[in-house]
Amino acid sequence: MKTATKLIHNAHSVDPTTGALNTPVALTSTFAQKDIFVDQEFDYARSGNPTRKALEETIALLEGGAKGYAFSSGMAATSSVLGIFSAGDHVVAAEDIYGGSYRILNSFYKRFGLEHTAVDASDLNAIRAAVKPNTKAIFLETPSNPLLKITDLRGAIGAAKERDLITIIDNTFMTPLLQRPIELGADIVVHSATKFLGGHSDLVLGLAVAANDAIGRRIYQVQNGFGAVPSPFDCFLALRGIKTLKARLALEQASAQKLVAWLQNRDEVDRVYYPSIGDRAALHASQADGFGAVVSFKAKTPDLAIGFLKKVRLAATAVSLGGVETIASYPARMSHAAMPPEERKRLGVSDALVRVSVGLEDVDDLIDDFDKALR
Numbered sequence: 001m002k003t004a005t006k007l008i009h010n011a012h013s014v015d016p017t018t019g020a021l022n023t024p025v026a027l028t029s030t031f032a033q034k035d036i037f038v039d040q041e042f043d044y045a046r047s048g049n050p051t052r053k054a055l056e057e058t059i060a061l062l063e064g065g066a067k068g069y070a071f072s073s074g075m076a077a078t079s080s081v082l083g084i085f086s087a088g089d090h091v092v093a094a095e096d097i098y099g100g101s102y103r104i105l106n107s108f109y110k111r112f113g114l115e116h117t118a119v120d121a122s123d124l125n126a127i128r129a130a131v132k133p134n135t136k137a138i139f140l141e142t143p144s145n146p147l148l149k150i151t152d153l154r155g156a157i158g159a160a161k162e163r164d165l166i167t168i169i170d171n172t173f174m175t176p177l178l179q180r181p182i183e184l185g186a187d188i189v190v191h192s193a194t195k196f197l198g199g200h201s202d203l204v205l206g207l208a209v210a211a212n213d214a215i216g217r218r219i220y221q222v223q224n225g226f227g228a229v230p231s232p233f234d235c236f237l238a239l240r241g242i243k244t245l246k247a248r249l250a251l252e253q254a255s256a257q258k259l260v261a262w263l264q265n266r267d268e269v270d271r272v273y274y275p276s277i278g279d280r281a282a283l284h285a286s287q288a289d290g291f292g293a294v295v296s297f298k299a300k301t302p303d304l305a306i307g308f309l310k311k312v313r314l315a316a317t318a319v320s321l322g323g324v325e326t327i328a329s330y331p332a333r334m335s336h337a338a339m340p341p342e343e344r345k346r347l348g349v350s351d352a353l354v355r356v357s358v359g360l361e362d363v364d365d366l367i368d369d370f371d372k373a374l375r
């Protein structure tokens, strides 16, 4: 089956005990044990819960991995995955990974002795050059945020395999519907399911998928030990969101493409960033099945960008993305606010940059509204 069909038809399409077409929400913290001398699947809900299990098996199926794990946020997923490493280990990370992932590496994990080097991951030689004798993993995100830069997944995974390193890919922007890094050889995929998978801006949840059981066991040890697990109700919301992913993402992506073409012809806009634009478009198309629904644009001046955000009506000015509603964000004051201005400048995160996550509104209404706001 194609991924779109697996969104609907999988081991949890029909509840085996009742025939319900949705997974029951098991709101329980503990489970009665029939015989204390016989292990049973569920004993305590931090260790496992049937609703969470349904979500974990579903994301593992969609990503083509062996095991899935759910967490209380995307950052809990990333942090727990990084928790499989030890003091003295080293991680090579893309310099434009999600700001929260950069922060957890650069502050929290640094204090515990996990070293990291940030590199321009679009340059495979830079990745190779950053690998040290104690390097254990490469952490990537493609397309990147907010400039939608493309990393060569096959090339980077190949470079990691030369040195027996674990590759971790944040697949939040693409979702398994458009990109499946494990099929390209990655070891771990992480998600903020808060975004497209949940899809309705009504939950905070994270997921991790391990390509094989051995890595899965290491992640489970942190999931169970560290305990950053989601509520069963949020797992239900994520399962429900996943069922409509194709319909939402197909429409959002089509609208994003129309918006990109329109933005490219505006005098107020200096540059539009989208995976289909530029010399990495073919590379992206070779590793993903679509360009996604996130678009960034650099206005001619910061005042124009700020004026646009003040006037736009059909986009919420907010952090986050991947919801049914269009969201416009201002990276310099939101996702990248913690970054020193010189570093932002070096990475091209300009004060005139706006990131748009395109929602399900009629795109002609969006364009009309954007036109007024830009004027």
Ligand SMILES: Cc1ncc(COP(=O)(O)O)c(C=O)c1O
Pocket: 073, 074, 075, 076, 098, 100, 141, 145, 170, 172, 173, 191, 192, 193, 194, 204, 205, 206, 320
């Ligand atoms: C690409 C990416 N990864 C991870 C995260 C963190 O996810 P959460 O906010 O669910 O903790 C985000 C959140 O914005 C994100 O955009």
